[in-house]
Amino acid sequence: xxxxxxxxxxxxxxxxxxxxxxxxxxxxxxxxxxxxxxxxxxxxxxxxxxxxxxxxxxxxxxxxxxxxxxxxxxxxxxxxxxxxxxxxxxxxxxxxxxxxxxxxxxxxxxxxxxxxxxxxxxxxxxxxxxxxxxxxxxxxxxxxxxxxxxxxxxxxxxxxxxxxxxxxxxxxxxxxxxxxxxxxxxxxxxxxxxxxxxxxxxxxxxxxxxxxxxxxxxxxxxxxxxxxxxxxxxxxxxxxxxxxxxxxxxxxxxxxxxxxxxxxxxxxxxxxxxxxxxxxxxxxxxxxxxxxxxxxxxxxxxxxxxxxxxxxxxxxxxxxxxxxxxxxxxxxxxxxxxxxxxxxxxxxxxxxxxxxxxxxxxxxxxxxxxxxxxxxxxxxxxxxxxxxxxxxxxxxxxxxxxxxxxxxxxxxxxxxxxxxxxxxxxxxxxxxxxxxxxxxxxxxxxxxxxxxxxxxxxx
Amino acid sequence: xxxxxxxxxxxxxxxxxxxxxxxxxxxxxxxxxxxxxxxxxxxxxxxxxxxxxxxxxxxxxxxxxxxxxxxxxxxxxxxxxxxxxxxxxxxxxxxxxxxxxxxxxxxxxxxxxxxxxxxxxxxxxxx
Numbered sequence: 001x002x003x004x005x006x007x008x009x010x011x012x013x014x015x016x017x018x019x020x021x022x023x024x025x026x027x028x029x030x031x032x033x034x035x036x037x038x039x040x041x042x043x044x045x046x047x048x049x050x051x052x053x054x055x056x057x058x059x060x061x062x063x064x065x066x067x068x069x070x071x072x073x074x075x076x077x078x079x080x081x082x083x084x085x086x087x088x089x090x091x092x093x094x095x096x097x098x099x100x101x102x103x104x105x106x107x108x109x110x111x112x113x114x115x116x117x118x119x120x121x122x123x124x125x126x127x128x129x130x131x132x133x134x135x136x137x138x139x140x141x142x143x144x145x146x147x148x149x150x151x152x153x154x155x156x157x158x159x160x161x162x163x164x165x166x167x168x169x170x171x172x173x174x175x176x177x178x179x180x181x182x183x184x185x186x187x188x189x190x191x192x193x194x195x196x197x198x199x200x201x202x203x204x205x206x207x208x209x210x211x212x213x214x215x216x217x218x219x220x221x222x223x224x225x226x227x228x229x230x231x232x233x234x235x236x237x238x239x240x241x242x243x244x245x246x247x248x249x250x251x252x253x254x255x256x257x258x259x260x261x262x263x264x265x266x267x268x269x270x271x272x273x274x275x276x277x278x279x280x281x282x283x284x285x286x287x288x289x290x291x292x293x294x295x296x297x298x299x300x301x302x303x304x305x306x307x308x309x310x311x312x313x314x315x316x317x318x319x320x321x322x323x324x325x326x327x328x329x330x331x332x333x334x335x336x337x338x339x340x341x342x343x344x345x346x347x348x349x350x351x352x353x354x355x356x357x358x359x360x361x362x363x364x365x366x367x368x369x370x371x372x373x374x375x376x377x378x379x380x381x382x383x384x385x386x387x388x389x390x391x392x393x394x395x396x397x398x399x400x401x402x403x404x405x406x407x408x409x410x411x412x413x414x415x416x417x418x419x420x421x422x423x424x425x426x427x428x429x430x431x432x433x434x435x436x437x438x439x440x441x442x443x444x445x446x447x448x449x450x451x452x453x454x455x456x457x458x459x
Numbered sequence: 460x461x462x463x464x465x466x467x468x469x470x471x472x473x474x475x476x477x478x479x480x481x482x483x484x485x486x487x488x489x490x491x492x493x494x495x496x497x498x499x500x501x502x503x504x505x506x507x508x509x510x511x512x513x514x515x516x517x518x519x520x521x522x523x524x525x526x527x528x529x530x531x532x533x534x535x536x537x538x539x540x541x542x543x544x545x546x547x548x549x550x551x552x553x554x555x556x557x558x559x560x561x562x563x564x565x566x567x568x569x570x571x572x573x574x575x576x577x578x579x580x581x582x583x584x585x586x
Contacts, residue, residue, distance in 0.1 A: 005533050007584045008544050012505045012573055067554060069575030254582040 011251075018223035019292040020252055021071040022259050023285050025061045026199035027267075028206035028214040028278065029053050031080040031115075039093040042086050043100040050077065050104035050113070053213055053273060058109040060266045070259055073427075077105060078204035078216075079115035087127030094134035095141065102142035112187075114146035114204035119194070122156035122449070124165075132165045136172035139184030146202035152192035152396040154403045158450040163396070166190045167389035167444075171412060174381065178414035181422040185411040186376065190392055192399035192406045197279050198335040203372075203407055214278040215267065216335060217260035220285040221252040223292050225318070229300045241301060242321040249282065249325025256280045257330045281335030282326035283371050284318070286346040288429035294318075294339050295348025306348060307358035315339060316369045336405055338371025344424065344431035345376055353432045360391070360434055368398045373406040378422050378431035381414040388412065390441035393450075401453050500549045501530070501577040504561070508570030510541040518543060518572070521564055525557035526550030546577070 014020040034045035058075045065072040079101070086097055098116055105113040116138065118128040135147045149166055152158035170185055177184035189203045196207010199216035206214070228248050232240060257280050264277040286294045295306045301314045319339045326333050341363065343349045352358040360377065367373040373395045379388075392408045399406030413422045416433050423430040469481045476484075506518050515534060522529055528548040535542050547557075558574045565572040 004584070005535065005542075005544055007580060008503055008505055009507075009542060011575075011580060011583055012507070016571065016573065066558065067576050068579045069573050070579065251583040255579060258578060258582040 014221065014224045014252070015070060018221070018227050019287070019289060020221040020224045020255075021073050022065075022217060022256055023220035024074040024076050024199050024201075024218040025072050025260065025263050026076045026078050026204055026216050026218065027054055027057045027275075028078045028197070028204075028210055028216060029080075030206055030210065030212050031082070031085050032208075035085040037088055039086070039089055039096065042089075043097055046079075046082075046085070046097065047100045047104045050079070050101070051107050053271075054104075054108040054110070056267060056270045060270055061263055064259055064262045064266060068255075068259060068262070070255060072259065073220075074112075075110055076199070076201055076204070077108070077110050077113040078199070078206045079113065080206050080208070081115055081117035081119055083118035083125070083128050083131045084208065087125055089127055089130055091130050091134045091137070094131050095137050098134070098138040098142055098145050102144045105144040110144070112144055112146050112201040114148065114201040115206055116145050116147040117149060117205045119150045120159050120162045121150050121153040121192075122159060124159070124162055128162075129165070132162070132169055135169045135188060136176050136184070139173045139187055140176035146187045146189075146204070148189045148191060148194065148203045148205060150191045150194035151392070152400050152450070153452075154193060154400050154455075155452055156449075157452040158192065158393065158396045158400055160393070160444075160447050160449060163190070163389050163392045164385070164445060164447060167385045167392060170388055170410060171385050174412045174414050181424060182381070182411050182413045183424055183428070186409065186424060186428050189407050189409045190396075192396035193404060194407075195335060195405055197281075199281050200283065200285065200336065200340075202409065210278070211274075211276050213273055213275045215260055215264040215275060216278040216281065217256045217263075218281040218283060218285065218335065219252050219256035220283075220287075221248070222284050222286050222294050222297060224248055224252060225284065225322075226291065226293070226297050226300055229297055234302060238317060242317050242324075245318060245321035246325035246328070249322040250329040253280055253282060253326040253329035253333070257332070277332070279332045279334030280326065280330050282322055282333055282337040283335065284322055284339045286340060286342070286349075287427055288345055288347060290347055293346045293348040294341055295346050295352060299348060305355065305357045306352040307362055311362070312365050312369060315341070315366050319370045336371040340372055340375065341366060341370055342376035342409075343434070344378065344429040345427060346429075350430065350432060353434055360436060364394060364398070367395065367406055368402060371405065373399070374408045374410060376409055376411070376428070376431060378411045378413050378416070378433045379436050380417045380433055381412050382417075383412045383436050386441050386444050387436055389444035391436070393444055397450070400450070502527075502547050502549050502554050502574055503577055503580060504545040504547055504557075504572070504574050505543070506545075506561070506565070506570055506572045507542040508540065508565075508568070510536050510539055511568070514541065514568065514570065515543060517564060517568065518545065518561070521560045522547055522557055525560055526552055527557060
């Protein structure tokens with residue numbers, strides 16, 4: 001028998017007990033051939049192409065999942081940013097296009113389709129503006145469409161006008177979905193340095209440099225890393241911690257790449273569409289389930305709670321070790337690849353917020369060394385637009401200066417204040433409303449573009 | 460190609476070799492092929508839970524009846540709990556049927572049963 005007894009049990013334990021799974025197999029579809037000056041033509045082409053291309057996506061992923069005994073939690077779709085294929089569209093045209101996306105996603109059986117997006121790090125076209133203006137109405141009218149807007153980049157700087165529009169879109173989306181805890185904002189994310197091969201919603205989109213149809217895979221295994229860190233005990237030094245996490249990341253990345261490649265092959269055979277395997281996204285992604293938490297890993301590393309002195313350093317060890325182990329395991333690593341620290345989706349993060357151990361400001365510091373940014377954070381419903389814009393600018397400045405992806409997914413929960421909680425259910429979890437500084441920030445409304453940063457003298 | 464075909468080719472190309480030499484060569488080749496197999500058609504069955512007499516026989520019956528060839532079996536028992544690992548050659552109907560049957564057995568016996576393609580283990584634990 002070429003398989004080692006211990007290895008088999010180790011694998012089964014990871015899958016059965018420690019929640020290791022493939023978090024998402026995301027089918028990226030280019031919609032560049034769907035462009036037209038006529039709104040109804042764009043809608044029809046987009047709807048048909050998604051239905052045709054993704055018809056077998058869920059079935060194939062389920063079959064591969066059964067064959068390998070690895071749970072694939074989500075089967076999703078990312079598409080070319082729709083502002084690129086419908087630049088002449090009005091606000092109502094974009095809403096109608098978004099509704100067609102929602103219908104296509106429902107038809108092929110996916111819960112989210114992402115790429116209702118615009119890339120405006122340097123400037124906005126009329127179509128980009130219309131798309132951003134249409135977001136609140138679309139988030140209220142649909143359940144499966146996810147929107148994202150790239151407002152800045154290291155190369156171009158930060159588009160302050162786009163940030164202001166996005167802050168307004170977030171506030172308005174919260175108001176329009178007030179009856180459901182402002183859940184529309186959970187499907188809406190603003191970026192700096194967004195990437196085109198991110199398989200995770202809400203920020204996924206099919207980048208303009210991508211092939212026609214691509215499978216990208218997001219793996220997840222906070223529970224597995226937690227066990228290995230706990231097994232190490234309190235006497236292991238930083239180097240041993242990093243080494244152990246690296247070894248674990250290697251294993252889960254290899255499983256992710258295998259499943260992604262097999263999904264691409266099987267879909268290619270089933271449809272005759274030239275589906276390519278793209279990347280494995282290494283991001284450790286928590287879920288609201290107990291034992292599937294990034295925060296618990298940090299606590300197991302030796303913190304009384306998240307927010308204790310040393311939190312940022314612990315997260316740095318974790319994120320870096322995951323990347324090193326993953327890069328050893330696969331030559332095709334991409335997407336966001338780090339550690340997600342969404343508040344509402346991580347039980348340890350929720351507890352830390354409820355105990356007052358962590359603030360938005362500390363979370364902001366943590367995002368400078370992990371992937372993504374201020375994610376799934378509930379804030380008071382009466383938070384002014386200029387404060388939301390200011391938080392976005394702060395977060396994007398971290399991304400711009402450090403040449404990394406950062407994002408903001410805030411939920412100003414309509415009618416709720418600090419001390420209250422909003423419960424979204426499912427993978428989105430629940431979020432205690434966190435306080436936001438009451439200090440005013442007319443600075444954020446100045447508009448224009450923050451210049452691109454210098455790339456030398458980097459201290 | 461079956462093993463008889465390999466023997467015939469070796470006997471034809473090496474007419475001076477003795478029957479023992481041909482047999483020895485075939486055995487060595489089979490060993491190499493077995494070691495380097497990609498695991499295209501092999502799966503690992505893992506069953507674990509509270510030990511009871513006859514559980515190995517029950518699992519073996521389910522796997523065999525589903526048309527799979529059992530290549531190797533390993534079992535460990537510790538403090539009343541058992542872990543059983545079985546390497547199988549997947550039959551023409553794939554692993555779907557045996558997964559369903561094992562799920563039923565697992566439910567009636569209050570144990571856990573998992574069937575996974577061998578490639579998964581090779582990917583996770585081999586460079």
